[in-house]
Amino acid sequence: MHFGDIDYFYYEWDIDGLPWDAVTPVSVGQEHPEDLDPRLIARISAGPLSGLGEDKKNARAASTAFLYMYMILAKGGERYIHPILLLFERLIIMDGRPSFNFTARSTLPIGAGLGSSASFSVCAATALLILHRRINPPPPPAPTSPTTGHIHLSHQGRRAIPFGVAEEVNRWAFVAEKVLHGNPSGVDNSVAVFGGALAYIKAGFEKKSGMEGIQG
Numbered sequence: 001m002h003f004g005d006i007d008y009f010y011y012e013w014d015i016d017g018l019p020w021d022a023v024t025p026v027s028v029g030q031e032h033p034e035d036l037d038p039r040l041i042a043r044i045s046a047g048p049l050s051g052l053g054e055d056k057k058n059a060r061a062a063s064t065a066f067l068y069m070y071m072i073l074a075k076g077g078e079r080y081i082h083p084i085l086l087l088f089e090r091l092i093i094m095d096g097r098p099s100f101n102f103t104a105r106s107t108l109p110i111g112a113g114l115g116s117s118a119s120f121s122v123c124a125a126t127a128l129l130i131l132h133r134r135i136n137p138p139p140p141p142a143p144t145s146p147t148t149g150h151i152h153l154s155h156q157g158r159r160a161i162p163f164g165v166a167e168e169v170n171r172w173a174f175v176a177e178k179v180l181h182g183n184p185s186g187v188d189n190s191v192a193v194f195g196g197a198l199a200y201i202k203a204g205f206e207k208k209s210g211m212e213g214i215q216g
Contacts, residue, residue, distance in 0.1 A: 118188030
């Protein structure tokens with residue numbers, strides 16, 4: 001784990017040493033329960049993060065959110081197909097507890113109320129969902145310029161992501177936001193995922209609560 005914008009934080013964990021016995025798995029197609037698992041949070045804090053002091057508060061919170069999602073999505077031993085190897089057309093089945101490097105950089109000021117934590121939650125959730133084959137993002141478009149390799153999207157980047165994929169990312173980003181903030185509104189992570197302007201709709205009149213895009 002490397003957070004270059006939080007005091008150049010770098011940390012490693014032994015995968016087998018994580019508290020897997022505290023994990024309640026969420027299967028493919030299921031949604032995370034509305035409430036966080038306090039037992040898993042406590043075990044992560046007391047175990048893998050016990051060596052981080054108060055001077056690493058922001059890094060500790062981000063690491064907790066990341067490990068919480070990683071362990072639940074890994075589902076304690078299920079097998080998966082490594083996405084990087086698929087790029088080379090090598091179908092290799094690997095153990096369900098993958099080891100990898102995760103680096104996050106931010107152009108948003110940390111802790112300034114500008115949504116840096118929501119942006120981190122969305123990036124971390126997306127990376128973990130891809131790693132565990134929970135989502136399949138669309139393939140990158142072909143370069144419009146064969147000589148320079150430049151890609152011109154006309155702002156079709158996020159619109160090219162299927163709505164179901166964006167929803168799944170948003171659900172897990174909201175889980176990370178709960179780990180980071182306790183009782184977030186869900187607005188920040190929704191804007192980071194879907195873009196544009198959003199309105200929060202309260203439940204009622206046969207409608208579920210949630211976000212709706214403001215057109216115009």
